[in-house]
Amino acid sequence: MTAPLDGTVADTDHNDHIFTVLVADDEPDVRELVSYRLSRSGYTVIEAKDGEEAIRLATEHCPDCAVIDVMMPKIDGYEVTRALRSDERTRLMPILLLTARAQESDIQTGFDAGADDYLKKPFNPDELVARVRAILSRR
Amino acid sequence: MRDFCIAVIVIGGASTLLLIVLVLRRIWISTTERTEGRIETRIRPTVLGFLDGDIPGIRDLTRRDRGVFDRLLIRYSNQISGSKLDSVSQYFSSTHEIDREIATLLSARRAWKRYLAAQRLGAINATVAGPALIVALRDKNFEVRRATVRSLGRLAVADATAGLISALAEGRTPDSLTLWALLQMGAPALETARAHLANGDDRMKIYAIRLVELLGSPRDSVAISTLVHDLSPGVRSAAALALGRLGGASSLTLLLELLEDEEGSVRRDACKALGRLRDKTAIASLLLHADTDEFDVAMASSEALFATDPSILVDLDPGAISSALMESRDLAFIERS
Numbered sequence: 001m002t003a004p005l006d007g008t009v010a011d012t013d014h015n016d017h018i019f020t021v022l023v024a025d026d027e028p029d030v031r032e033l034v035s036y037r038l039s040r041s042g043y044t045v046i047e048a049k050d051g052e053e054a055i056r057l058a059t060e061h062c063p064d065c066a067v068i069d070v071m072m073p074k075i076d077g078y079e080v081t082r083a084l085r086s087d088e089r090t091r092l093m094p095i096l097l098l099t100a101r102a103q104e105s106d107i108q109t110g111f112d113a114g115a116d117d118y119l120k121k122p123f124n125p126d127e128l129v130a131r132v133r134a135i136l137s138r139r
Numbered sequence: 140m141r142d143f144c145i146a147v148i149v150i151g152g153a154s155t156l157l158l159i160v161l162v163l164r165r166i167w168i169s170t171t172e173r174t175e176g177r178i179e180t181r182i183r184p185t186v187l188g189f190l191d192g193d194i195p196g197i198r199d200l201t202r203r204d205r206g207v208f209d210r211l212l213i214r215y216s217n218q219i220s221g222s223k224l225d226s227v228s229q230y231f232s233s234t235h236e237i238d239r240e241i242a243t244l245l246s247a248r249r250a251w252k253r254y255l256a257a258q259r260l261g262a263i264n265a266t267v268a269g270p271a272l273i274v275a276l277r278d279k280n281f282e283v284r285r286a287t288v289r290s291l292g293r294l295a296v297a298d299a300t301a302g303l304i305s306a307l308a309e310g311r312t313p314d315s316l317t318l319w320a321l322l323q324m325g326a327p328a329l330e331t332a333r334a335h336l337a338n339g340d341d342r343m344k345i346y347a348i349r350l351v352e353l354l355g356s357p358r359d360s361v362a363i364s365t366l367v368h369d370l371s372p373g374v375r376s377a378a379a380l381a382l383g384r385l386g387g388a389s390s391l392t393l394l395l396e397l398l399e400d401e402e403g404s405v406r407r408d409a410c411k412a413l414g415r416l417r418d419k420t421a422i423a424s425l426l427l428h429a430d431t432d433e434f435d436v437a438m439a440s441s442e443a444l445f446a447t448d449p450s451i452l453v454d455l456d457p458g459a460i461s462s463a464l465m466e467s468r469d470l471a472f473i474e475r476s
Contacts, residue, residue, distance in 0.1 A: 027218070032187065123218070124222075
């Protein structure tokens with residue numbers, strides 16, 4: 001097992017494969033915060049600046065999980081989720097939506113699009129890691 | 140001629156000087172931006188580490204580094220919530236930054252400075268700034284008040300609830316943002332709202348009802364019930380909508396009574412509220428009100444029928460209903476499907 005920087009045990013599958021997480025957000029500050037926290041917890045992180053890049057990276061690298069912002073330029077998080085769900089390579093990938101729009105209808109739209117979980121912005125970094133860990137364990 | 144030549148030389152010289160000053164200023168700004176960009180790249184891991192509990196990382200920073208560190212820390216803090224923010228507020232308290240921001244918020248002459256101070260105090264979790272932020276709800280600039288509301292919501296300053304309700308009633312702050320801020324305060328906001336249900340000012344009363352609707356329980360429907368006969372149509376409408384969300388023993392009876400109100404807007408909101416209750420005993424009354432020339436009332440009534448039992452609308456005989464009912468029925472189907 002890999003020992004992450006924060007002293008916790010890295011999240012791996014039964015074959016000690018280190019999980020890769022795709023982080024898609026157009027705000028650099030959020031991307032850096034999420035990536036840093038996930039890297040410290042032992043995940044390998046790939047970053048996308050917009051929805052288009054998120055779909056491209058997801059289909060190229062087939063990460064184990066994706067943390068996707070809802071409000072992104074070009075293609076929004078809901079569309080990215082739908083696109084990933086309709087692609088054979090990423091159909092089963094757990095998706096966590098990160099959203100400032102946390103009204104009931106927005107959350108419903110996210111789940112309808114195929115998201116597994118959502119987290120409200122501003123987000124708690126510890127909660128983010130816990131949720132990523134939880135959706136990965138349910139795979 | 141001589142005077143003209145002197146004037147040309149003076150103007151030419153002044154223009155050249157101004158141009159040189161502007162170019163130098165631009166160079167200085169670019170250099171500063173580049174330098175700070177490099178510092179930002181270098182110390183970013185330190186800031187991220189600090190947010191994750193690595194306090195020793197900041198000891199080696201120079202004074203200039205500290206300035207960039209502070210700005211970056213505020214930007215990151217704006218994006219996160221939870222216990223990580225405690226170390227941020229402790230840090231800014233130790234550097235006296237919180238005191239400086241409070242002073243700026245309360246006394247800076249330029250609105251953009253007060254705006255930034257209001258925003259930063261919320262971002263850095265400065266709970267001690269609550270009283271200053273409450274004062275800033277009366278700032279003369281709308282943007283400053285907006286940033287203040289956001290920070291009060293972020294910090295969940297319970298003492299601000301009365302000030303926020305009054306800001307709403309006086310139209311000093313945006314509705315949705317202020318209601319969001321009040322929702323962040325939870326129970327204390329509900330207590331204040333309950334106390335304002337008897338306020339003499341109609342607008343205060345309307346926002347108090349709205350807040351009780353959002354935060355209250357069916358128990359609150361008793362207090363709201365007393366307002367369905369208020370003299371103000373706005374209060375009666377707000378009370379109807381609140382009863383529809385809260386429920387409660389007498390809500391159905393009162394809402395059916397409000398269907399006969401003299402004001403169309405109240406009848407419309409009573410229909411909406413009945414749609415929220417979804418009680419089948421209201422179907423006959425709703426059908427009656429769906430068949431009216433008042434479009435808003437007919438539409439709200441049809442939507443309420445759709446929410447209660449869509450089959451009622453499906454089974455209507457097109458030959459036996461008025462064109463108004465047919466139109467509102469069709470629109471309700473379009474809206475809901």
